[in-house]
Amino acid sequence: MKEIKAFVKPFKVNDICHHLIEAGFPNLTVSSAEGTGNLENSDPSVSTQFSITDSQVAKIEIVCNKENVDKIVAIISEQGRTGNPGDGLIYISDVEKAFRVKTGKDIRLD
Template sequence: MKEIKAFIRPNKVNDIVHHLKDAGFENMTISSAEGTGKLQDEDAFVSQKFSITDSEVAKLELVVSKNEVDKVVHIISEFGQTLNPGDGLIYVSDVEKAYRVKTGLENGL
């Protein structure tokens, strides 16, 4: 199993999620986040919560089988890009095990 974590532009979330669901990827977590990076966007703002952040981002997380990683990365890249700096990043990590909270039993996903 692999965990895919993508930091993307908030205005691209709905389109990406729609295409992921159409491709059969139903389970994911989406959260609002703030970040900072090399890009100095003229529309950047200083956060009310954190003095060091300068951009709003969305964080998309899902766990898929190893053979589905390329498909998910392609969907996120295709529908998340604007071809401008600051489009985001995608990380892929190994997931050793997953357990259901309800039963405490290992879930093979």
């Protein structure tokens, strides 16, 4: 199994998620985040929670079979692209194990 983490512009999230769900990937997590990006601005705006962040981002997380990674990455890239700097990043990681909170038992990963 693989975990995909995508950091994208918040205004692109609805389009990305709509296309992911339509393509058969309904199990995803979306959260708001803040980051510094390349921090090229010499006077970053001050966040309400952090002292040095300069960009609002959304994080989309999906765990999937390795066969689906390319399709999911393509959807995120196509729907998240604005053509401007700072469109975001996508990370792919291995998932070694997963456990159900309710039972504490591991979930079989194929």
